[in-house]
Amino acid sequence: MTQKKFLDNFRDEIQKGFVSDRISPNNIAELQKYKRKSEIPSMENFYEAIENFENKKTFELEKPSVGYFCNIVPEEIILACDLHPVRLCCEDQVCAQAGEEIAPGDICCVIKSICGKFYGRLYENLNLVIIPGTCDPKTKLAELISPLKEIYFLDPGRDSDYLENAAIWESRYTELFDFLKKRFHKNPGRTQLISACHKTNKRTEIFRKIYQLRTDYPDSINVFDYYIMIYASFFMEIELWNDFAEKVYSQALEKKKTQNKPRILLVGTPVIFPNFKIIDVLEQSGLAMATDIQCTSFGRFFNPVEIDEDTESGIIRALALKNIAGSICPCLLNLEKMANLIIDTVNQYNLDGVIYYNLRLCQVFEIQTAILRQILKQRNIPFISIKTDLGKEDTGQLKTRLEAFREMLESHRK
Amino acid sequence: MNKINIARRIFQILSLVLLVYGGYIFKEWKESAETEQSIFPSLKAPPGSISTTKFEKGSILWPSGATPVIENYPPSLVCRFNPKGGMFKACILHFFSENLTWQTQIKYLLPYITLFILLCFLFGRMWCGWVCPIGTVGDFLTFLRRKMNIKVRRFPQNFRINLSFTGYGIMAIALTISTIIGMPNFARYQCYWFLPYCQICPARLICPMFGLIKPNWKDFSTGITTTFTILAWLVLGLFVAAFYFGRRVWCHMCPVGLINSWFNKGAGVELHKKAIKCIKCGYCADACPMGLTKMYQMNNDGIYNQNACIMCFRCVEVCPRENCLGVKFFGKELFRRKNDTKKVS
Numbered sequence A: 001m002t003q004k005k006f007l008d009n010f011r012d013e014i015q016k017g018f019v020s021d022r023i024s025p026n027n028i029a030e031l032q033k034y035k036r037k038s039e040i041p042s043m044e045n046f047y048e049a050i051e052n053f054e055n056k057k058t059f060e061l062e063k064p065s066v067g068y069f070c071n072i073v074p075e076e077i078i079l080a081c082d083l084h085p086v087r088l089c090c091e092d093q094v095c096a097q098a099g100e101e102i103a104p105g106d107i108c109c110v111i112k113s114i115c116g117k118f119y120g121r122l123y124e125n126l127n128l129v130i131i132p133g134t135c136d137p138k139t140k141l142a143e144l145i146s147p148l149k150e151i152y153f154l155d156p157g158r159d160s161d162y163l164e165n166a167a168i169w170e171s172r173y174t175e176l177f178d179f180l181k182k183r184f185h186k187n188p189g190r191t192q193l194i195s196a197c198h199k200t201n202k203r204t205e206i207f208r209k210i211y212q213l214r215t216d217y218p219d220s221i222n223v224f225d226y227y228i229m230i231y232a233s234f235f236m237e238i239e240l241w242n243d244f245a246e247k248v249y250s251q252a253l254e255k256k257k258t259q260n261k262p263r264i265l266l267v268g269t270p271v272i273f274p275n276f277k278i279i280d281v282l283e284q285s286g287l288a289m290a291t292d293i294q295c296t297s298f299g300r301f302f303n304p305v306e307i308d309e310d311t312e313s314g315i316i317r318a319l320a321l322k323n324i325a326g327s328i329c330p331c332l333l334n335l336e337k338m339a340n341l342i343i344d345t346v347n348q349y350n351l352d353g354v355i356y357y358n359l360r361l362c363q364v365f366e367i368q369t370a371i372l373r374q375i376l377k378q379r380n381i382p383f384i385s386i387k388t389d390l391g392k393e394d395t396g397q398l399k400t401r402l403e404a405f406r407e408m409l410e411s412h413r414k
Numbered sequence B: 001m002n003k004i005n006i007a008r009r010i011f012q013i014l015s016l017v018l019l020v021y022g023g024y025i026f027k028e029w030k031e032s033a034e035t036e037q038s039i040f041p042s043l044k045a046p047p048g049s050i051s052t053t054k055f056e057k058g059s060i061l062w063p064s065g066a067t068p069v070i071e072n073y074p075p076s077l078v079c080r081f082n083p084k085g086g087m088f089k090a091c092i093l094h095f096f097s098e099n100l101t102w103q104t105q106i107k108y109l110l111p112y113i114t115l116f117i118l119l120c121f122l123f124g125r126m127w128c129g130w131v132c133p134i135g136t137v138g139d140f141l142t143f144l145r146r147k148m149n150i151k152v153r154r155f156p157q158n159f160r161i162n163l164s165f166t167g168y169g170i171m172a173i174a175l176t177i178s179t180i181i182g183m184p185n186f187a188r189y190q191c192y193w194f195l196p197y198c199q200i201c202p203a204r205l206i207c208p209m210f211g212l213i214k215p216n217w218k219d220f221s222t223g224i225t226t227t228f229t230i231l232a233w234l235v236l237g238l239f240v241a242a243f244y245f246g247r248r249v250w251c252h253m254c255p256v257g258l259i260n261s262w263f264n265k266g267a268g269v270e271l272h273k274k275a276i277k278c279i280k281c282g283y284c285a286d287a288c289p290m291g292l293t294k295m296y297q298m299n300n301d302g303i304y305n306q307n308a309c310i311m312c313f314r315c316v317e318v319c320p321r322e323n324c325l326g327v328k329f330f331g332k333e334l335f336r337r338k339n340d341t342k343k344v345s
């Protein structure tokens, strides 16, 4: 898929037709709330980074920055071209309301938020946006925001079988790499690719330590801090993130304390700041999120790039395997893997139950709920599915449900 | 970094040094020990028949005749043409070829065959992945390609299966020829057709060079030797191309590897998978130098030894899931993939 100019002749009409005022989501108060709960001094770094980012409401970076969505867009390739990758996945209610105008009706709030951010002119400084064809709304998103931004559409297909598709993925990634080189007049080779992989592998190394620690002692890094770290990684320089995270880990090690709350595996839609409703409720109802299977955290960080062939094409292939074949994205054909992963994680870390969280109107997450429920029921793994949106109205109701779930888990334990 | 891979490379190089230069390293020791009784009968050509010592400089089977340190045949391409005879006598194909021609009685062969089978049963094709000097030379070619940033060629499954049929074909022809020239009526052909596989084997050309000895590149004296010379070039070309452009493609058709592969299933070394751990990332299949896919495809727990597997354990090493793949030796766990937080490739 090379770069295409969608709706090029209608650019003016579209731009005139929709809001062009800056919208101003204000999440600082929210951020402070979570910051107060934090017990780890060096989490400060992450809160500060997010605060700066939210205040500026835009990117002012030394390097050209490239926005992207989804794990299947290879961050390492962007890094290798000496560009700054910015993950744009967004769940913000103010933005979603603004985005209602561009993507009205029964569309998931992620897409609405993103549209709101683009049409609210918050992403002016991005040089390019890479949009993957993972789900239908995302595919159309490429067209919706193309009057405002240069778009690169990346579609590696939805079959995650390695044997049949590795060659296709490799060629899609190579096209992207070639495009970035040309577009930004860079000439990276495999040394740059390898060093980019080293950076993300370093991140994996730190993440695995944190992941391991949290599965044993969920309170060592509280769940808000955990997702704040994840959110900060969307836009921070990766090396800086690695340094900060390493510090957080070493301070968290001292905070190990056993607790008796039921330990939960949170599966499904990614939890992205400021939409912390689910973890808020989880916390309030006395459950401990011990670990997650979500694309922005586990899915993105857990697997290292495993370079076997250290040629340029070999590295690109390794990236494809990490990002697509090993992906847990529900948009791809990989339900069996998802089921295996959930069962295995629960067994390995001795977790008490699974919460399947999904944002209203996301079909790909929702459609597999019943099957997963059935599979886990057969294995006696407590399972609850939660469907909600960005609004806070249903908080009370969610809390009641999760409290009931907790009681069930506690009796299950005995 | 990848510990298993590093260990394997070191082991390969040490084996190469030992097997190829064993003649230089241990010869004195051997010469003093020669008088002692060996448990193995010495296999010598019966009077009147052709033997490796009879080949003069200039003929294809030269250099030859040097005695190795140990008169035995390990399950690898350990070549008779190693400088100063090398560590072991030769490869198993050489053993079968010469004894078919000499019509040696089975009872003399049994100790050798038993030892060979025992070694195969213990380690399967680990001999190919960890020991064989020719495999090591090939891996070095692969290493060169990688350093030159040339894309690896991946061959489809069918192609690789056909390669092994080719290997079996060549082996069958070589052994048939060896049998025929052993018959009294055909004995006069022995000078041309003796050890037919050695005549085209790339190891015959590569191994002498380790001792800075010029191998016999060509013999155009008769039609038959010309044919063998050209065939040897072709096979060497195939060997180099297979290792340079692909990975262990050659090892799909190497006759010694093929014999070895019969023992892979049921060998002492076992590769295991725990299917629920697998996230189908394909790392294992992609890294397999033999291009095998069973460990990726398997959806149930159990052993995934495959005939063509050279037991390099690369699949176990690259798997990102803790405890997913592992290696056992007679049921005892050697190692499993650890959720190694230190691991950065």
Ligand code: SF4
Binding pocket: A108, A109, A110, A111, A135, A136, A137, A138, A331, A359, A361, A362, A363, A364, A365
């Ligand atoms: S995967 Fe679901 S939540 Fe994400 S953009 Fe697509 S429809 Fe929306």
Ligand code: SF4
Binding pocket: B077, B078, B079, B080, B081, B090, B091, B092, B093, B094, B197, B198, B199, B201, B202, B203, B204
């Ligand atoms: S030339 Fe080949 S077949 Fe002959 S002994 Fe050497 S390795 Fe074996």
Ligand code: SF4
Binding pocket: B075, B076, B077, B127, B128, B129, B132, B133, B134, B135, B250, B251, B252, B254, B255, B256, B257, B258
């Ligand atoms: S198959 Fe390869 S490694 Fe095994 S004996 Fe033959 S050349 Fe050596």
Ligand code: SF4
Binding pocket: B271, B284, B287, B288, B289, B290, B291, B292, B295, B308, B309, B310, B311, B312, B313, B314, B315, B316
């Ligand atoms: S299956 Fe595994 S051990 Fe066997 S050759 Fe392939 S990578 Fe090596």
Ligand code: SF4
Binding pocket: B277, B278, B279, B280, B281, B282, B283, B284, B285, B295, B296, B318, B319, B320, B321, B324, B325
């Ligand atoms: S590397 Fe491991 S997790 Fe990945 S496909 Fe192979 S066995 Fe499965």
